[in-house]
Each structure stands twice: as C-alpha cells, then as structure tokens.
Amino acid sequence: MSLDESAEPQAGDAEILVTVENFESIDLDAALDGVDTVEGYTIFSPLFQAATDADARGEHGTGYAYRLLATLAGFCFRVQDPATIFGPMVQNSVVRTTTASDVSTEQNQVLAKVAHSLSHPALRARVADVVWYNDRKQWRMAEVAVEAYCEVIEKRLSGVYRNSYLEEDWVDQHLLDFIERALHILAGTGKRSRIPARVKACVHELYSRAKGHSHFVSFIRIARLAQSYDLTTWETIAEDAERLASSLDDDAYPMAVKGLWDLAADAQGKRNNLEAQRRCKDASIEQTLRMRDQVHSPMAKASWTLDVIGELRAIGGHRDRIKALRLELVELQDQALDELACFIVPMDLSEERKGTVELFEGLTLPDIFYQLAAWWRPVPIADLRATALRSRDEFLFSSMSNSYIDRKGRVSASSPSDGHASEEPDEEWFKAQWLRELDLRRHIAVASAIEPALRTTTQRFPIEERHFPPIVAASPFVPQGHAEVFALGFARLFQGDYCSAAFLLIPQLENSIRYVMTNAGKESSKIKPDLLEEDRSLSGLLQNMRPEMDEVFGADLVNEIELLFHHKGGPNLRHQLAHGKLTIGDCYHHSAIYGCWLIYWLTCKPLLRNWKQHIAPLIEAAAH
Template sequence: MSDKEQEEKQQLLMDVATLDDFAHINPASVLAMSNSLHFHTLEMVFQEAAHAAKEAGDDSAVRAYNVLAVICSYHFNPDRSDAFTPQIIMGGRRSLIPSDYLGEQQVILTEIAEQVDHPLLRARIADSCWYSNKKLHTMAELASSSYLNAVESFFSKALLYQYESDFEVPSKVVDLIERAFAIYASIGKRKNTPDTAKKTFALTYQTAKDNQNLVAFHRLSSLGQSCGLIEWRDIAIEAEAMAIAAKDKQYAEAVKKVWLHAAHAYFKLGDKESSTRCKVSAVDQTLRMRDAVGSATAKASWTRDAIGELRSIGGMQEKIEVLKKELQQYEDDSLSELGEFSIPIDLTEERQATIEDFEELEVHEMLFRLAFITSNPEKIALHKNCLKKRSQYFFSSMSEKSYSDEKGKVIATVSSAPLGNNPSEEWFDYESLAEMSFHYHISVEGFIKPACMTMSRCQSIDERHLEPIAYHSAFVPPGHESVFALGFARLIQGDMISAAHTLIPQLENSLRYVLNNRGSSTAKLNIDLTQEDQSLSQMYSNRKKELEQAFGVDITYAFHLLFNLKGGPMLRHEMAHGKFTAGECHQSACIYACWLMFHLACAPLYRHWESHIARAIQEITH
C-alpha cells in the first residue's frame, strides 16, 4: 500500500459517517443503485457515488458512501473463523478490516443496518459488526437472515449474479448459505435453525441436485448433514446417483469429489463394500483426467496419483500392477519431452583476468589463490532471491513442482508457496537449486577452470604438491591424506572423472571427523543396540547446528543442496550407488563440489599458509 493510500485509509477512519449522513443518502434506496450479488461490484458503486458526491461538494454523502465502500471491500472467507480479512496486504500495511470501525462508527452502523433495503449489504453491515463484537446478538441474527434473504432474492431474480456461469447454484450462493449457518452455529443454533433458513437451504439443495451442480451439491450436503438437515443414507444414495449420471460428462475432479463423498457417506453407514465401490469409481476419474492430457509426463503424474489412491483402498493389487506397467511406459516416453535451454553468458573478461592472475605465480601461491578464488553464496541471500522471484512470477509459484531422475521417475515434489503464505524450508531449498546452479556455472567457467588450466600449463603440479595441505588440514582424517592429495591433483589437472570419484566419497567421513573433534557424536544407536555412523542426510537432520558451528551456515547449506537434497545434484547419493556417469563428472556442480572440498581443506590453514604450507610446497617444487 502506497503512502498516499495509507493516508486515505487514515482519513476514512477519521471521517465518521453519522446517522444524519446515512439518512441523507437514504439506506432504503441502495437496491436501486445496484442489484448485484457481489460485494466487489457494490464497493465500486459506492466508490463512484462518493466520487460524484465529492465533485458536487456533498460532504455528507461522501462520508456515508466511503464507509459503505470500505465495508464491502473486506475479503470474505465464509468457511473460516476469520471471516473478514484485508483486501490488500503489502509492504507491512493493509487495507481496512471490521475492527478498524470499533467505537462510534460501529454504533452508528448497528443503528442503520436494518434500514438497508439491499439484503447483501444489510448482511455485510450486520455481520461485520457482530464479527468484531460478539455481544451484538441482534446483529448476528440480522446477518444470518439477510444472507438467506440475498439467496432468496437471487432465485427470484431480484439480485443478479453478474458473471457467466454454467450452474444454477454458483459458488457465491453457497458461500452466503455457509456463512449464514456458520453464524447460527456460533450463537448456538446449529441444530435449531429457523424454519425460513431450512426452507431456503432446501430450495438451494434441490436446485443443485436437479441441475447436476456437483460442487454445490457436495458443499451443501456436507453442510446439511452437520446441521441435522440431511441423513447420511440420503447423501450416499443421491451422491452415487449424481456421480453415475455425470461420470463421462462433467469435470472429472468434481465427479471424483462426489464419488468420494458417497464413499464417505457409505462408510458412515457401515457399508464398507459400497464405500469401496465408490472409491474405485473415484480412481476412474483420476485416470479420466490422465487420459485427457497429451503429455507423457503429465500422464505419468496422474498414474502415480491413481496408484496411491488404490493403495489407500486396499485389496487392489491387480489394478495396481496394471497401472505400474503403464506408469513405466509413460516415464520412458516422458524422457523424449525433456528439453534443454541455454542462456548465453559472456565470461571472457573473467576468464582472461583469472589466467593473468595465475600465470606469474609460484605453485604455493597458485594453490592458495585457487582455494579462495570464489565464495559460497549466503543462505539468506539465496532465500531473498527466491522470495523476489515468487513476487515476479506469481502464477508459477502457485503450482506444485516435481523433480525427476534420468529415467523419468519422479523422485521429489514440493508444494507451492503462493503470495500471502509463508514458504516452507523445503520450498526454499528447491527454489535455491536454480540460484545455486547459476553460481556453480559462473564460478567454474569464470574462475575455477581457467585457474586450473593455467596452473597445469605453467607448472607441473601433482599430488606431491598437495600432500602438505592434506597432512596439515583439520578437514582431512588421518590415513586419508594421500587420497585427498590425489583427488586435488586430478582436479587441477582436469581429470574430473578421477577427481570426482576420489573426493566426493570422502566428504561424509570428513564431516564426521570434524564434528567428532569438536565433541559431537555422529554415531546412531540401532534398535538391536548396535551402533553405526550417521549418513550425510542424517547428520544434516540431526546435527545441523553442529555443522553450522563448524563450517558456517552458508557452507552447511551448500552441503545439503549439492550432496544431499533429492532433486538436486545429489552427488553423495549418485556416487554411492554407482549412478554417476562420466559426463556428470564434467558438469559445473561436480567441479564446484570438488573445489569446495579443496577450499575446506585449505580454510583451516589460512593463517599458517606462509609459515607451514608455502615452505613445504617450495621444498618439493625446488
């Protein structure tokens, strides 16, 4: 919300609309201004009326219309306890909510509410007053009856649903009924609703059934059962009949919900056979959604969903086996749908600068420069970029994302994080993968590879030169010095197949070694009372704080994204299970990982480089 909008908000709060102001615009004439069934339309009508009144110098009308516009602006959540929330929340500011009108303005609103001839506006005024002051019981009664009056007016065409709809009972009408009955429940009338309310509910429910409005039927029947208006047996029979009639005609997801509704109703009646039959029919709608898409990747996703649904039913092994075979084919076919795209990045200047920096250096200077040639991104910076992208690409953030292996099998999924929701740690992890991938590429192509190539061209560097680093480093466990020296030498020489297969398997043990030296136990106790070392994933889950204390938050996060997280490079897993190919050894993530291990080996030696490491390397060199 801009500063100007915030000032306007404060001005609205100061400009109390009095009884005389409302009498001036005549609350009993609002229906003539608009017969809409939508709050947003009413808000715009009142905003335009306020603007016209301001042009005419009618301050009394301006105040009254502004208050009515604000009341219609609240975001409506009929199925939640927080029924009214701000229309806009941005930059630490928000639009108005009912509690902003406590005090004098609320007292005035309670006095004029019954005078309003528009049932939807009357309901909104009464409801917002009761919402912020639960002692206003008369407002609760007025709100409920007015919401139902609005529904009756819709069916009699006195109020109009202005948006195109294929249904005789649109979701807006169900929202109003749900809110009315929620208020009745809050004031102790869930099982004792007025006859007029029952009559309006029955009319709406019958209309939904007669017109095969599946979503409305599902919502209304659930509401009716909870209020004692409909029996489970009636729901079971009617839901199954509607699902059968609509199974090949209406939107599959809606049909599926009605099948599951019928299954739940039969389960409540103790009829497990009928419940299972309806659940299986619901799975058929999942497969119907699968058959409606052309992408093999999408077909595989729907098939996995169907397999999971059948497993939850139980006793469906034969159907599951058939779907497993189909899933394998879809996963194979999905591989041909995967494509690559590239973004040209000119790193010519960075490469040349790196080459010039290294050409005239001694070996020990080269190794020192290489160890600190780039830095790992900050975790907090990665997450800030993820939030920034979410704001820029709103719709993409609303969809669930999946990650597949080289055979097309989905190995990880992550839920969406639309605006307004606090993203999960998992969401940040997967969104950070793209940021890290870009960092790997820039670091490797612009700095690490040019440095290594220059070092190999200008000096004959082998494992002998790396042994002083390995022997003195607190990152290298005793007995593993020659392994690390060999791996580092192969990294510099460009033999990434040897470097990767030598260094990556060493990471997990080195992390355990460092933590053990700091007094942290990295062993786990099995059920049979035997002990074994924790894996990388277990250490990240159970010893994350200790890892962050030893290596820092940013490096620890890099361990997770590079070596551990399913859907990422998963270097530790892929290497341990023999799945790492020769081509993958030359990818940026792998080269960066090997360099990162070199950096970690050199980092503890930073202050002692000249006194211990440089002299030892010089002796070998000369």
C-alpha cells in the first residue's frame, strides 16, 4: 500500500506506468547538478523537486519519471536485513510509502531497459538492484548494479563524491553497505567463488583504508565481510586486528577497541592458536573494565562488572579474579539502591470505590461471594497485543529493552527491545509490555473493587472459615484434602490478613492446576530418566504443556497466570513465596492481594452458573 497522495513525503504513484519515453525526456545531469553525495536520501530531494518543476511546466510524463526515480532513491537501504533490503521511507501503523515490492512487473521491465543509461552511479546501482531484487531472471541488471556499486566506492574514495555528513576521509558504513550489497548480489547470482577483480579491489582498498586510518569499527566489519567471501585470511585479520588494537592510545573508545580484540580472538581461534586467543580475550576484558571506569553510576558500574565476570567465566581459569570482582559487584549493587527512586502518579478512584461500597452494602452474603467472582474476565491477549503495538508507535521508551532490579540491586530479569520497527516484536517483548499494562489494571482493580468489597463485607458480616466450605467442597479447582486450606485462606483474605492469605493460597495454585488438568484428561506428570514419576511444576506446565493449559483454562487466563505467578519480570508470586523471598510488605502489595483474589475467582468460577440453586442456600445456612 502506498502513502496517501496528500501526505508527505509524496514519492509517486505505483499505479502509473512510467514509460521508456518518459525516462528519455528527463535531464538527470541537470536535476542532480551540484549533488556530490551518494546516499539515497540526498538524491531524493533534488529528484522530487525536478518532478515538481516538470509538473509545473505541464510535462507530466517527465514528472512521473523523476518522481519514480526519487521514490527508488528514497528507499531505506537495509543491507544487513536480507529479508527486506529495501524498506519504505515512511511507515506507521496506518500507512507507508512505496517500497520495492510495490513496483509492478511492467514497470520493472521498463526500469531494466533504462537503468544502464542513468548517469549517476548511486542511482544506477539502486535502480538496477531493485530490478534484480524483484526479478532474479534479470541477471544483466545484477551485473549493472555490482559495477555501479563499485563505481560509487571508487569515486567516494578518490574524492569525487563525499559523505553527506563527514568532511574527513572516512570509510563509513554507507560505503560498507554498498560493497556488502555488491557481494550479496554476486552470491545470489552464483558467483560467490568467481568474484570480479574490480569488486576484490574495492574490498581490499576499503580494508587497507580502514586499517591505515584506524577506523576500527569499519575495519571490524570489512574484515569479517572479506573473510566470509574468502578475500582475506584469518591469519591476516588476526595480525592486523591485534596490531591495530595495540597501537591505539588510552583515549580511544574502549568499546570499539574491545571489538578489535574480539575480532583478533575469533581469528586466532579459527587458526587454532589457543594461547593467542586467550591473550586477545584477556585484552578485550580490560576494555570492558575501562568502560566501567568511565561511568559514574554504581548501577552502571555493577552492570559492566557483571559483564566482566561473565566473560572471565567463559574463558576459564580466573577464579581468584572472579571472586574479587564478585565482592566489588555486591558493593556496587548495594550503592546502586541509592539511585533508585519512586515516583507517584496521582489517580482518583474515589468514585469507583464509592460505587463498589454502595453495591456491596445492599447484597446478602451469598450474593457478595458471587459478585466478587462474577465481575471479572481475563484481558484478551489480542487486546493486550494491540495496546502494546500502539504504545510502541506512540512512546519511544516502549520499544527499548528493560532490566529489572531486585531489592538487593541485582539485575534479576531483562526484556528485549522490539527489534526492527517494521517487524513483529519478540514474544518476550510483548510480555514486558503486558506486565506494565496488567500491573496498572491490577492496581485499579484492587483499589477500586477488591479491597472496598472485602472491607465492606467484613464490616457487615463476621467472616470466618465456616462460610466457605460450601464453595470449596463443590469447586473442581480444589483437590481432595485441600478444602480446609482454601477455606482458611479465603477467610484470611476477607479479614484483611493478606500475609496469611498469601502464604495459604498462593502455594495451592500449582497443585490445583495439575488437578484440573488431570481431571480433564491431560496428564501433567513426567517420567524422569531414572523412570521415576513426578509432577510438573508451574514452570514445567507452562513450558511443556502450554497448549493443553490453553485448552483447559483458556489462553487469556493462562497468560494472566503466567505473568502474575511465574514470569521473572513480573511479581513472580509463586517463586518469590516458594523461595522465601516474599516479605510482609510484599503480601500487602496489590499484586499479592490480586493473586489471592484470583485464586478465589478460579475456585468460584465453575460454580457461578448454579450458584443460586446449590451454593447460595448452603452459604446462607452456614452464616446462621
């Protein structure tokens, strides 16, 4: 789909066939007069302006040709993403500009006829590349694109063209994009082992220029690229990378220098020179420590220290150094706690609480027990996914990775970034977004509905465990022999003793899930290698029997259970309690209250359909 004609930037109409005659009517040299850059986005504007001028003169065919060339030049060039080499110039959740796949077959054939005649090599390379990208039978266009990419590199290195941002003679990433794409095309046409001399010369010149000018980031990339196409050897890379890394002074950016030592270590490893590989890895770790020394935040220092420990463990043989670093890590993590701060978002839920109180003040006890379970439904995963994607488009920080710090200042969990903005994010990214969304929903639910309902109930009725046997005895969620534990836990929940409720109810969840699944014909145990059988834990169920759990409980509810009781980035109630980490304060947090209430909901939900006929009379009798 193309961006609407009224939107900016307007880059042409994919439905209009631009003919060979239209292209013959343009004056490309005049349109690009004074343009001495080769990046596509710098060519877009003058071409688009030429199209506008042609339209003003009434030369619409010429305007179409200029506009199509501008569109092709404006594609995002994603060389390191083989699935989508050419991306749209503008894209959001509603519309996007044209991309290579929008070029029709007929238009592609026209472009194949005119590509070789385009005077500017960067534009010629782009047009020929798009033609071959859309039609792999156009092997001549592949040759034109490769030759044009080489011409661009040669003229950039000789000073005919310049970088659009940098004045220095840098081997920048744009040049490396051009040569990498040329090599990709050769590989795609079956010429990986027969690379032309001109391409080899460009690779070697880029390698030599990056090494000679200490452009270490570019050197790392061109070195790995050259080796992957057998245009240099690991021995050469090892020597050059180590020599370059050793020649840099202490002011050099340590993360880039680390990349050089890592490259040298990889190269030495390929040569099976283990002693040299270890030496290079040790030098790489020293650059990580330099990164640590350049930051002031204890939290950042702790992060770099943790990275160093991991690198030393991977090498092996550094037990004493790791021991010393771990002591430093504990101290830094303790200092990092001073950097953490709370912030408050005012939220007025007085009207919602008032409505809950008014509702529960007029209900009988059986109706209270019913209403406390009947009002809720799990949030659909589709709604959570849509909200997460909308937040990604609207808020920058939603797309970034996250780290979760425990009360000791340690990184206890992390979530990934969303990757490429045009792709579907990783499932773990979605879960990180859902955690925030569901945490807010839980807070509102506890503050506006659950706590006011519990408090109002205990003000009207002396709630004790004797009120709950009718529920727990009939519920298919409560295994035999556990009814009294559930009843006592629910009584403590209503009484406001959330600590007792949490320690009574949360441990019951896992066993009850297994009980329900077994009764539904889904065997939840496992046979170990020694032929002994044991029940699966909650994590084992979620990992190995997720489809069966979704079938029995519903995918939306299983998602809620995972993110509340199991997921490391969330409250993780089941594990926190099982390992003795749940404090008295944690028990009174809205997540724990919500977790206890959710177990109440799971217990009552199967009974709601026949509540008035079978459950309510028994509760009424127990209340007297």
